Amino acid sequence: GAVVSQHPSWVICKSGTSVKIECRSLDFQATTMFWYRQFPKQSLMLMATSNEGSKATYEQGVEKDKFLINHASLTLSTLTVTSAHPEDSSFYICSAVNPSGRRNEQFFGPGTRLTVL
Amino acid sequence: AQTVTQSQPEMSVQEAETVTLSCTYDTSESNYYLFWYKQPPSRQMILVIRQEAYKQQNATENRFSVNFQKAAKSFSLKISDSQLGDTAMYFCAFVVGGSQGNLIFGKGTKLSVKP
Numbered sequence: 135g136a137v138v139s140q141h142p143s144w145v146i147c148k149s150g151t152s153v154k155i156e157c158r159s160l161d162f163q164a165t166t167m168f169w170y171r172q173f174p175k176q177s178l179m180l181m182a183t184s185n186e187g188s189k190a191t192y193e194q195g196v197e198k199d200k201f202l203i204n205h206a207s208l209t210l211s212t213l214t215v216t217s218a219h220p221e222d223s224s225f226y227i228c229s230a231v232n233p234s235g236r237r238n239e240q241f242f243g244p245g246t247r248l249t250v251l
Numbered sequence: 252a253q254t255v256t257q258s259q260p261e262m263s264v265q266e267a268e269t270v271t272l273s274c275t276y277d278t279s280e281s282n283y284y285l286f287w288y289k290q291p292p293s294r295q296m297i298l299v300i301r302q303e304a305y306k307q308q309n310a311t312e313n314r315f316s317v318n319f320q321k322a323a324k325s326f327s328l329k330i331s332d333s334q335l336g337d338t339a340m341y342f343c344a345f346v347v348g349g350s351q352g353n354l355i356f357g358k359g360t361k362l363s364v365k366p
Binding site for chain 2: 176177229236239244
């Protein structure tokens with residue numbers, strides 16, 4: 135099956151520092167990946183769509199200078215939270231579309247829990 | 252605006268019984284795909300079932316089946332012979348065909364299966 139990994143699974147950082155989260159498609163090449171944010175007991179909120187080799191498309195209200203997304207290869211997208219603050223603490227989930235699989239089916243990573251002190 | 256509404260924030264069911272989770276959606280598109288995802292306490296999102304809007308036949312996956320009413324824009328999930336491992340958050344979602352593929356999620360229903 136299609137497997138998506140995320141690293142790290144949990145990260146704690148100090149306010150003002152930057153944190154990078156990696157999302158990898160392990161057994162397929164993903165031209166499109168998505169980044170979501172999920173607050174406790176809430177649904178997933180799409181932050182941005184990441185296309186390999188081009189700039190990410192950010193959803194309204196998401197600060198592109200704060201949440202830097204890089205989709206440098208067909209198997210890796212990274213989300214960097216710059217100058218993190220406590221309000222950035224959340225659960226971040228990535229997903230990827232397998233272009234060889236069923237249309238529009240996304241495979242999700244296990245998520246990254248970010249805690250900013 | 253494209254939206255997904257799950258009107259049941261929480262539900263519970265006895266083990267081995269059947270439960271139905273409701274979902275309605277709103278879109279002006281004719282080509283779209285509908286999904287139910289499960290998120291257990293581990294928070295890993297797992298695809299439960301998928302339905303193409305152009306197919307009239309309701310999708311089934313083992314104990315999981317849907318009642319897809321296109322005209323009513325309704326997409327409910329039925330879980331038969333509920334098991335303790337079915338305890339999770341369930342999210343209804345859809346994606347417009349031919350789009351970049353971003354899913355639009357409902358707020359979720361927390362399902363508890365009781366022994």
